[in-house]
Amino acid sequence: MLDIRYVRDNQEAVAQAMANRNFPWDAELFASLDEQRREAISAEESLQAERNAASKEIGKLMGAGKKEEAEAAKEQVRQINEKLAEASAKREKVDAKLNDILVGSPNIPCDATPVGKDESENPERRRWGTPREFDFDFKPHWDLGTDLDILDFDRGNKLSGSRFTVLGGAGARLERALINYFLDTHTSRGFKEWWPPIVVKRQTMFGTGQLPKFEDDAYHVSGDNFLIPTAEVVLTNLHAGEVLDAADLPKWYTAFTPCFREEAGSAGRDTRGIIRQHEFDKVEMVKFATPEDSDAQLESMTAEAEYLLQQLELPYRVISLCTGDLGFSARQTYDVEVWLPSYNAYKEISSCSNCGDFQARRANIKYRDPANFKGTRYVHTLNGSGLPAGRTMAAILENYQQADGSIKVPDVLVPYMGGMEYIKAEA
Missing domain, CATH: 3.30.930.10 (Bira Bifunctional Protein; Domain 2)
Known part of the structure; x- marks a missing residue:
């Protein structure tokens, strides 16, 4: 299985290696999915930070006896969780597509392997x-x-x-x-x-x-x-x-x-x-x-x-x-x-x-x-x-x-x- 970090950092070399192996490699698809994955991870992390902050605020409001404000904060957390679930589902879908590419692609030949068509x-x-x-x-x-x-x-x-x-x-x-x-x-x-x-x-x-x-x-x-x-x-x-x-x-x-x-x-x-x-x-x-x-x-x-x-x-x-x-x-x-x-x-x-x-x-x-x-x-x-x-x-x-x-x-x-x-x- 290919290392996603290696593929990400060596996209031209990987494309050439796959061409040498006569393997149909879609470099644009990989780059697009990889970018979508990173955006989804960033969105997840941002929502998680927002939820954590809101959750802490609930505790403070409850401690101060501000029940209405606390209930409003709970509703905010619920909405964040819905968005987070959507973001996670999107990331998991992209992950699955990337994984299929990495799992279905052959190994990268080493420098000692001669280049040839068959x-x-x-x-x-x-x-x-x-x-x-x-x-x-x-x-x-x-x-x-x-x-x-x-x-x-x-x-x-x-x-x-x-x-x-x-x-x-x-x-x-x-x-x-x-x-x-x-x-x-x-x-x-x-x-x-x-x-x-x-x-x-x-x-x-x-x-x-x-x-x-x-x-x-x-x-x-x-x-x-x-x-x-x-x-x-x-x-x-x-x-x-x-x-x-x-x-x-x-x-x-x-x-x-x-x-x-x-x-x-x-x-x-x-x-x-x-x-x-x-x-x-x-x-x-x-x-x-x-x-x-x-x-x-x-x-x-x-x-x-x-x-x-x-x-x-x-x-x-x-x-x-x-x-x-x-x-x-x-x-x-x-x-x-x-x-x-x-x-x-x-x-x-x-x-x-x-x-x-x-x-x-x-x-x-x-x-x-x-x-x-x-x-x-x-x-x-x-x-x-x-x-x-x-x-x-x-x-x-x-x-x-x-x-x-x-x-x-x-x-x-x-x-x-x-x-x-x-x-x-x-x-």
Whole structure:
């Protein structure tokens, strides 16, 4: 959520930032509403002062036995209260309109975010590994998984509909192995693991920016609750409404959860295989940091996602999202993209974002640092995939496939697979 004071004091910069994000920003409307709000507040304060003075006068008149004058003063207070109620109602109406603007507007990109119109202008930062050259006709992961009887798309569709998949045998074990490997790696490198609920309140979804903008992509359940689209929602909101101590920052959190997305706006995209599912498993990373440290924490979070891919020996590249492709809550984002032979391209497998104080304002998460300032300030929140099991599985199947149709298990996963070195079709 945008800071109204920042918007008020930096209207030209905000207008330019929104233009860079391809977001329809009405600067004149904001300025007009902000001026109406300040006038309404001034009117309220003036009427409150007038009422207070009249109320004091009533006491004096009553004490002096001047009942008629006191009754007249009471009538004056009644009339002032009516005017005050009108002024307050006007201010509340303007407040609501301003709040809708601030809540519905995306984050302001930081200076490190490149300016660009869309994903075609995302600059590449670095690459790791070399895509494999096959000396046989390689297959996409959806054919490999079907042939090995570890991915069953037909039964997934029968049970739940399109974009649901059943994993069987070594496929189910590989999913579990990836989740455990990711969590073991993160927790051994400083992250605290959580096991949160996956059904959350509307306010929880609002806190991280999923609502109201992305409600069409969310799964509603009973009442006004939702299934989470990512563990970012629950991990970030663990501290909603709290004041943290600067000495405890940064905080590094991780969690595995199933994730649920309607994918309402992705018709026709990545419909084959397990790249874009309505339900998928993901290990998430979330950090809480001071404003001075959050940029460094973004770099280390991205390096954490890269470390997993390096250990799995999967080629990848890192790109910076430009302003036209930046997510709603982010001020800066690195996408880590893994090589998928079936696409002959790199596909996103992790998105690591610094949200600044945008989410913290919505969820009211602050910190105190008595040695450096009075009162409290909003923390900076960060999040990143670390990693999604499904997309990682697809990358492993395609990059580690053998000429006979089997899949070599990456060395770091062999212990998690009970010593299995190759996934082969069951006899």
